[in-house]
Amino acid sequence: MHAVNIPLTDEEYQLFNEYAQIHNIPLSTMLKETLKEKIEDDFDVALIREYENEKNTSEVSYTHDEVKEILKI
Secondary structure (H helix, E strand, O other): OOOOOOOOOHHHHHHHHHHHHHOOOOHHHHHHHHHHHHHHHHHHHHHHHHHHHHOOOOOOOOOHHHHHHHHOO
């Protein structure tokens, strides 16, 4: 197992530690879980951007109001 030393200001330590205590988890666990979530979020955003860049540009979308008007309902 590896250990990483992260220098924190007093304010950072207090904020992070209080947050971990609120969730009743060790500070190290909170930091690891938060970092994993951030990585997953960034990966998801990258996938969405890739999809948006590759999607068919001939697709057309309509608002609900536009559909109602087209269908005359």
